[in-house]
Amino acid sequence: MTVNLDFLFYPKSVAVIGASATPGKVGNAIMKSLAANFNGKVYPVNVKEGEIEINGKKFKVYRSIKEIPDEVDVAVIAVPAKFVPDVIDECGEKGVKGAIVISAGFKEAGRADLEEELVKRARKWGIRVVGPNCLGVTNLENGFDCNFNPPERQARPKFGPIAFMSQSGAFGAAILDWAARHEVGMSKFISLGNMADLDESDFMLYLKDDPKTKVITAYIEGVKDGRKFFNAAKETTKVKPVIILKAGRTEAGAKAAASHTGSLAGSYKIYQAAFEQTGVLAAKSMRQLFNYAKALAMQSPAKGDRVAIVTNGGGAGVMMSDGLLEAGLKLAEFTEETKEKFRKAIEEGLLPEHMSYKNPVDVIGDAPSSRYETAIRYVLEDPNVDIVVVIALFQSPALDEGIVDVMERVKEYGKPIVFVAPGGEYPERMARKIEEKGIPVFETVEDGVDAVYALIKYGKYLAEL
Numbered sequence: 001m002t003v004n005l006d007f008l009f010y011p012k013s014v015a016v017i018g019a020s021a022t023p024g025k026v027g028n029a030i031m032k033s034l035a036a037n038f039n040g041k042v043y044p045v046n047v048k049e050g051e052i053e054i055n056g057k058k059f060k061v062y063r064s065i066k067e068i069p070d071e072v073d074v075a076v077i078a079v080p081a082k083f084v085p086d087v088i089d090e091c092g093e094k095g096v097k098g099a100i101v102i103s104a105g106f107k108e109a110g111r112a113d114l115e116e117e118l119v120k121r122a123r124k125w126g127i128r129v130v131g132p133n134c135l136g137v138t139n140l141e142n143g144f145d146c147n148f149n150p151p152e153r154q155a156r157p158k159f160g161p162i163a164f165m166s167q168s169g170a171f172g173a174a175i176l177d178w179a180a181r182h183e184v185g186m187s188k189f190i191s192l193g194n195m196a197d198l199d200e201s202d203f204m205l206y207l208k209d210d211p212k213t214k215v216i217t218a219y220i221e222g223v224k225d226g227r228k229f230f231n232a233a234k235e236t237t238k239v240k241p242v243i244i245l246k247a248g249r250t251e252a253g254a255k256a257a258a259s260h261t262g263s264l265a266g267s268y269k270i271y272q273a274a275f276e277q278t279g280v281l282a283a284k285s286m287r288q289l290f291n292y293a294k295a296l297a298m299q300s301p302a303k304g305d306r307v308a309i310v311t312n313g314g315g316a317g318v319m320m321s322d323g324l325l326e327a328g329l330k331l332a333e334f335t336e337e338t339k340e341k342f343r344k345a346i347e348e349g350l351l352p353e354h355m356s357y358k359n360p361v362d363v364i365g366d367a368p369s370s371r372y373e374t375a376i377r378y379v380l381e382d383p384n385v386d387i388v389v390v391i392a393l394f395q396s397p398a399l400d401e402g403i404v405d406v407m408e409r410v411k412e413y414g415k416p417i418v419f420v421a422p423g424g425e426y427p428e429r430m431a432r433k434i435e436e437k438g439i440p441v442f443e444t445v446e447d448g449v450d451a452v453y454a455l456i457k458y459g460k461y462l463a464e465l
Contacts, residue, residue, distance in 0.1 A: 001235060003205040003318035006445070007097040008130065009139040009188060009194060011073035012040050014146070015065050015096070017087055018078035018103075019044030026102060027076045028052075029148040030136070031059070034076075043068045065094050074098045076136065076146040084132065085117045086111055089092025092125025100146055101131035107194050108133050119196050121224070134193025138176070140186050147189070151172050160185010161214035161297045163207045165200060167192045168220045168247075175219070175286065178319045183432065184294060187212040192220075199224040201232035208236040215297045217243045217289055230274055237279035238465060241296045241458050245283045246271050279461040281454055290291030291442065291450035298440040299416040301459030304386035305334035307452055308379040309360035310390035312367045312399060316358030316422070316445055320389055323449035329456060331359045338382040342375075350374055369402035373410070380413040387455060389448055391420045394427040404430070408437040416455050420448035 020027035025045070027031070034042045035054040044052050044061045045068075052059045062068050065087075075091045077084060081103050082338060088228030091099055097173065099122065115132065122129045129313065130137060136146035147154070157179035164179075169191045179186055187210065190203050200220055205211045221405040223229040236242055246268065275282045275411040281288035295341060307324055311317040334357075342357035349372060356362040361379060363371050372390070379385050390407070392399060407419065419434055419441040421427040431441035442448045 001232070002209055002271070005128065005202070005206045006408055007073050008128070008137060009144060010142060011098075011144060013043065013070060013072050014038075014040060014144070015043045015045050015068060015072045015075045016146075017045040017065060017075055019046050019052060019061065021050065024402070026148045029150055030076055030078060030102070030146050032150060033147050033444060034146045035069055036145065038145065039143065041070065043072065048457045065090050065096070068094070071183070071335070072096050076101065076102065078102040081111065081114055081132070083164060085121045088118060088121040088125070088127065092121070092127060096127060099127050099129050100134070100136050101129060101193070102136055102146075102148060103134040106132045106196070108196040114270045115194060115196050122197060129197035130190065131193035132196060135172055135191035137191070138189040140188065143359045147173070147191070155180035157184060157186045160187065161212070162186050162217060163188045163213040163215070164217045164295045165190040165192055165203050165208070165277070166219040167195075167200075168219060169193065169366070171219050178286065179290070182290070184290060195224050201225065201228045204232045204236050204242065208239050213240070215241050215243065215293045216295050219245045219247065221248050226274070230278060233274070233278035233280050234355045237461065241281060241454075242279070243281045243283055243289055243292045243454070244275065245286065245289045279458070281457060287447070288450050291384055291447045292454035293438050295418060295451035295454045296458060298435070298438055299418070299455055301462055302387040302455045303459055303463070305329050305390060305456045305460065306384055308332045308334075308385040308387075309391065310363060310372065310375045310379060310384070311384050312363050312365055312372070312396055313391060314362050314391065316391045316420070317362055319445045320391060321360060322449060323445055326451060327449055327453045329452065332382065332385045334359060334379070334382055334439070338378055341378045365396050366398040367396070368398050369400050369406050372403060373406040376410050376442050380410060380415055385415065387418070387452060389418050389420060389452060391445070391448070393423070394421055394430055395423060401430070404433045404437060407434050407439045411438065418442065418448055418451045418455070420445060
């Protein structure tokens with residue numbers, strides 16, 4: 001099934017109903033977000049007609065959307081809840097295709113009747129609705145951004161392959177900020193709000209066919225329609241990975257979810273079973289969500305579950321082994337041929353005699369990038385190895401910047417590679433350079449375990465299909 005919502009993400013013109021000239025007001029903040037990078041037409045609407053100046057640009061204010069002389073694709077609505085149904089009627093008369101309702105005060109505030117009225121009016125005109133009670137929509141590709149958190153408070157990430165939808169606006173904002181800081185690129189962000197009309201399943205099916213999105217991620221408290229979600233997820237995961245952080249896993253959490261977005265969280269066991277059957281990866285934390293997403297956005301899924309580790313720090317290798325085994329994965333058993341390669345290289349002085357070539361392969365603390373390359377190539381050539389973890393403790397003065405080019409070269413084997421570089425500023429600088437070559441780098445061993453788990457788990461699901 002295909003759901004085309006391009007009009008919501010690629011509008012040529014947008015009306016901001018409830019636009020304001022007063023800094024600090026939601027209607028003003030939305031105008032600021034749109035004026036920053038969007039090159040379509042922006043029309044502010046407010047009954048107190050006048051002019052709004054944003055970033056030196058002057059906008060004529062219209063008293064009603066019906067007074068705007070041109071066509072309007074999308075309306076962003078930020079007026080008190082009680083006025084929203086009538087505003088939807090005006091949008092319908094204007095021929096608007098999509099409405100993003102920022103306003104709160106509906107089902108989540110005990111006014112399910114008002115929300116039903118909003119949906120009834122939208123259906124009459126064939127308008128698709130995002131929200132209400134949401135933060136809006138952001139398309140990082142074209143700058144269409146009606147998120148009301150100002151950029152100086154909440155950064156926007158760079159454009160990239162990960163889409164994110166969130167049932168919590170505040171959590172969604174924190175994720176965008178976090179992604180910007182960690183230089184994780186995102187394609188689209190959707191604040192789902194109360195999902196009166198469009199829900200997580202509709203957006204999942206839209207993103208499935210979105211050429212700019214490689215990985216779909218979501219924070220949800222509950223799904224609107226279980227069967228619809230199950231079918232949408234099953235269809236989507238065949239095409240691209242879906243990672244969900246489900247809140248309300250405990251009884252107390254489920255109660256909190258009901259009062260937050262008015263969503264019924266349901267038993268987590270049911271969700272776990274549904275995720276397992278549909279190939280959705282369940283994340284337990286914000287960090288894990290992004291570890292999974294980053295790995296799957298930058299590497300192809302693993303063809304099996306046998307992992308090889310190459311490290312210049314024995315302790316890190318031991319920790320990685322523990323983490324992988326605890327996650328239910330296995331360490332690769334090298335072939336005799338691979339062991340012979342290592343023995344021969346040691347005899348010829350290419351590798352030091354006191355290194356270990358059992359798995360994990362410890363190239364020891366004085367390893368330059370050339371030694372890493374030899375070891376990485378040997379393990380990647382082994383038919384018993386499905387995926388490789390490279391751990392580099394950049395604190396060692398022996399490890400030169402040549403490792404960046406090494407990682408570029410070893411991609412030729414076509415097997416997924418995960419890089420782990422613990423530490424501070426220098427490792428982080430090297431991490432960015434390695435990521436420019438298309439290899440994902442993680443800060444801790446635990447993050448690396450998450451990455452390997454995601455690549456193996458999704459690969460296994462695809463193989464079973």
